[in-house]
């Protein structure tokens with residue numbers, strides 16, 4: 098009823114990109130975002146309300162894997178590239194505001210709750226480097242002698258990360274006069290990724306070397322490692338792990354966290370308080386991302402190669418798959434609008450980003466993108482722990 | 484370390500307003516907001532990162548009570564005034580983009596999850612009116628023959644509100660072709676306000692005529708009224724209710740909701756799953772807003788006249804007051820930055836908005852405002868149920 102059919106019709110199915118020059122007049126940033134173009138080292142600035150791409154920014158290095166965080170004003174996207182590149186992209190003026198190569202091989206980053214510090218974790222040479230968000234000047238270098246994984250920000254200008262070789266989690270506190278580091282040992286063998294819950298309280302590491310995960314209560318004065326989901330893969334033949342599942346996809350769905358099971362065709366449900374398993378749902382393939390809608394009512398799952406043309410939607414109450422569809426070849430990522438009315442899907446080998454209404458499951462838009470992978474809306478600026 | 488001392492020093496304690504003209508160049512909106520100036524029918528556009536006011540917008544009618552929601556792009560603030568005025572303010576250009584008098588006496592409003600519909604609930608003549616968020620043209624009129632309260636938006640382009648006289652809750656669904664209304668009876672005597680949890684699942688109404696609250700599970704096919712906190716004020720002398728507590732202040736702190744008790748000098752803690760009471764904390768006065776930090780770690784409480792010069796901070800784990808301070812005469816409202824590193828406080832009779840660091844409790848800024856009341860940051864655009 099409120100839709101303007103003419104405009105909608107004009108948008109749906111239009112694959113043309115409009116590369117207008119940067120806005121001369123005022124432009125709000127709350128409904129913008131970026132899509133990583135993984136093959137060409139570029140990104141598209143996208144507009145949620147227009148269902149369209151506004152323009153391309155090039156020269157971002159190796160984005161064959163990339164993730165993004167935003168400044169609090171939702172103007173700058175910090176892009177963490179595979180080659181250790183850290184780029185600060187001005188999405189209003191659609192240009193690179195600053196760019197450095199900060200390490201040899203990096204995989205992720207985070208931004209402090211006050212937006213002043215950007216941290217990057219490195220596989221090579223290992224360790225975490227912290228930069229001034231304005232200038233990208235080095236503020237602190239935290240060497241670890243180990244590949245670092247699971248870097249997240251928590252309240253109070255703090256970062257948490259984990260050491261692959263040592264099985265230690267470190268909390269770096271930049272809120273005090275002098276940065277302070279707290280080390281927690283005994284996390285377990287070969288933590289490969291970690292996440293923190295949205296409130297910044299529970300940090301959970303996935304382990305390659307053991308059949309459980311490890312949780313830390315960061316509200317405790319001295320956080321103690323606690324085993325969870327012990328033996329969850331016992332007696333089960335592991336499937337080949339084509340893609341390491343992304344724990345970051347952990348999301349609160351009602352009273353449960355949902356997570357992609359490692360090497361299995363299923364997602365696990367874990368009570369968010371007790372951290373005990375509450376159920377499993379068999380899926381089409383090996384899940385890559387299991388993402389809860391912002392309201393937690395449903396969980397959307399995509400899958401590893403070769404079953405990656407499909408998305409399944411699971412109902413949170415019944416834990417049943419209630420919908421399945423095929424957006425096209427190589428679905429790499431999904432992103433909800435902040436309040437969950439739409440989901441945007443990267444279909445790499447179709448060169449398209451497709452947009453779906455989450456209630457009706459209908460496709461309501463699409464636009465062209467060059468090998469699209471990650472989609473990141475600016476609303477992430479207002480959330481911690483990413 | 485990352486702070487720029489010179490800039491900070493220049494900001495702290497500077498009460499001057501800079502009324503620059505609207506920005507000619509690009510300006511992001513993610514860290515902006517508005518402060519209601521309740522006596523003069525105006526608002527200030529504020530900038531979180533600058534700790535300052537950017538300019539004033541006048542001519543908004545009677546704002547002696549007002550609330551605000553935002554468009555998804557964080558450009559437009561919809562201001563609901565006491566006189567039934569609905570104003571759409573362009574915070575980038577700092578001007579009124581549209582304004583109507585939609586009813587005789589209104590108290591609150593909401594915006595649909597897709598940002599296309601703005602709804603207002605009216606005391607006089609009663610009922611809910613729904614407007615096109617672009618044009619403020621009337622889209623739907625839902626008469627009720629009753630004062631309507633507790634209007635909120637929930638996912639799927641739906642609004643929920645409650646009828647004071649009939650004790651009924653209505654769900655208006657604008658997601659389908661034809662708007663559809665579902666009525667739930669038996670809410671209780673004289674519901675005076677209601678809220679929905681952040682995930683849009685649990686709707687809770689406070690009652691004037693009975694000694695309990697009523698909860699609805701909106702995920703159920705047929706939501707059934709359920710009594711909660713039954714008899715919570717039994718055998719207790721009620722204090723005069725100078726200000727009706729704002730249920731909207733309900734916030735999730737760890738595993739609990741915190742709410743201001745009606746007519747008592749205390750806040751109540753309620754388990755977010757069982758909805759059973761888990762504790763009470765005695766407070767300085769009768770609480771008006773009990774607001775949990777975004778991370779849930781602490782709860783900040785302000786109080787009704789004549790004890791309204793004080794704020795207390797309660798620790799979520801111990802439920803103890805851990806800090807108390809006096810920002811000045813008539814503290815009316817508090818707003819956290821999206822990720823909780825700062826809290827902004829309206830001190831009406833000092834004509835100031837004061838800014839505090841939530842971790843150290845130190846004051847880190849302030850600026851002048853004319854009888855400030857509500858403070859609303861644009862990050863609200865990305866949250867439902869407000």
Ligand code: DHE
Pocket residue numbers: 135161162163164165177204205206207247248290340341342343345385429430470471472483
């Ligand atoms: C640690 C890590 C993060 C969190 C970064 C942060 O918080 O800043 C992350 C995030 C991501 C994010 C950001 C997720 C988010 O929602 O924030 C995306 C889209 C993503 C798309 C992919 N990832 Fe990712 N990813 C890995 C690791 C990670 N990926 C791997 O180890 C793995 C298996 C092998 C590799 O190629 O490095 C891997 C393969 C993939 C893919 O194959 C995906 C699906 C497609 C692609 O383009 O590479 N990873």
Ligand code: DHE
Pocket residue numbers: 521547548549550551563590591592593633634676726727728729731771815816856857858869
């Ligand atoms: C129903 C309601 C809402 C939710 C609106 C929405 O969701 O759109 C609300 C919100 C609000 C909000 C927005 C809260 C938020 O965080 O969203 C504020 C700042 C506020 C400041 C006050 N309110 Fe409010 N308020 C009432 C009712 C309400 N106030 C009253 O019935 C009461 C007691 C009497 C009246 O004056 O109408 C009342 C007095 C006050 C005050 O005295 C306050 C503290 C100062 C003032 O300026 O009036 N009310």
